[in-house]
Amino acid sequence: MTSLEPMTRTADGLGTAELPPAIAPFDLKAYLKERQATVETALDRALPMAYPETVYDAMRYSLLAGGKRLRPILCLAACELVGGTQAQALPTACALEMIHTMSLIHDDLPSMDNDDYRRGKLTNHKVYGESVAILAGDGLLAYAFEYVATATEGVSADRVLRAIAILGKAVGAAGLVGGQVVDLASEGNPDTTLETLEYIHLHKTAALLEACVTTGATLGGASDRVVEQLGQYARAIGLAFQIIDDILDITSTTEVLGKSAGKDLDAQKATYPSLLGLEESRDRARQLIDQAKAQLEEFGDAAAPLSALADYIVARQH
């Protein structure tokens, strides 16, 4: 941090306790609250209880466990930014949260990150056992695709197929799964390079955030150029998001995070702070957010939600 910007140090270590004044006219808090309510209702309706109750219960336990719902909100916002409606993107927004939830359930398993708590609640396998947790993840993943294919309305089948292809790529070995494999392999490896770390974050986190925005824009009718441009916005905020996650793991507490803090240090994981130090990590996160917002310039005021979401990501405390 330079001396040009004297700021109060906050729990997240970024010194930005409030959103920058430039975007003050846009009320992000109210926007998030309204969108979160939309998403919560849609998720609850998307996955009603059915037989066999055990697995539906396990799927709903993690899917409806709260959380910021950033992914569905990004999807809806991108769709609206390019002239589409919330309704066109809502099933895909739900599917993105199902996929995200699946990845959390599987990542928390004993053979993976072995986490007992997530969002302040016991992890899925701690409640339902390992086998049901694995199957609940599989069920959410499969249903995500089924739900986009059956519930999307008012969008050409061709664009729905493109959204499905984006989702599949984002979660598979070229996305989330690949990021997690490299992450697990690099655990306890003192020689992990910044290049490898960036691969992990780009695939484990940024790939799905990118898919949120590119599916949303695709469903809303955007041109390939606009889809690609918004994809760049999302990759940048995805990487920034993960750098902040790494920082918070060090500077925050388990209570504030709602998940175990200090896990990275315990696991001897390479992180941005461990490779670059806290200050340079913070600088990099800010640079990425600037790059992300630069992609939004041509959209003017219509991009206020995506712009504010980018700022929110570096300002967040958990």
Add this chain to the structure above:
Amino acid sequence: MTSLEPMTRTADGLGTAELPPAIAPFDLKAYLKERQATVETALDRALPMAYPETVYDAMRYSLLAGGKRLRPILCLAACELVGGTQAQALPTACALEMIHTMSLIHDDLPSMDNDDYRRGKLTNHKVYGESVAILAGDGLLAYAFEYVATATEGVSADRVLRAIAILGKAVGAAGLVGGQVVDLASEGNPDTTLETLEYIHLHKTAALLEACVTTGATLGGASDRVVEQLGQYARAIGLAFQIIDDILDITSTTEVLGKSAGKDLDAQKATYPSLLGLEESRDRARQLIDQAKAQLEEFGDAAAPLSALADYIVARQH
């Protein structure tokens, strides 16, 4: 077995060492060999190696481990039966094998069936470890949907979407995943009813076989009525397939099966033979095959492959 049909008892216990003479003109052996070669080549091309090698290697290890390829072959046969081409259904045929492989990898995990061998080879987690095996399954599942969405050619986007919806339902909590959950819950439970057992088999096995045939028919341009009718054929052979599996678990050996024999007895699992006895189980399998073949009558000789496949399922030794 009635005395009207004196038959030589064979290793599979069904007394049908050869295919019934009625379908002798159709050379199933040559048909299977040719189709298996088509599927093997297509699977190998569908999933080329990439970074991170560990997970692609694990995915390819199980996907290309041989096997009868019954699912892709059923999909291709259904597409052709309704007037479509092999090319129209080939990506979905591959996706069905990816999904089937995913379910085997996850079912074999220590927290599930805890199997060390599959198709005569070490199971995925025995070679790559539990975490990579879980992720390889996730990767295969995600890629199955991506591949259908991106690689299918010569089919309207609307029909491709319908095929994706069928796949998602077949593998999710309303299909494979649901069947496996109920199966695990019924393990060691002496009160498991025939109704529950049928639920397990209809969901764990028949649902995916049904999806093979209904996706194939959908991609080939079939009417809803024909898709439904072929679905009934597949449900019947799916149930028969699983009854035979239960019988072979008792009457065959680990060497012939290529997977551990006697597992059901060891796990005190309810099976058709344990609930109905071997003879009545065999009778039921034969009745189901007759019901399946009755659905094919209107198609005449064009249904010879599907008819022969139905017979093959009861005659198989492993």
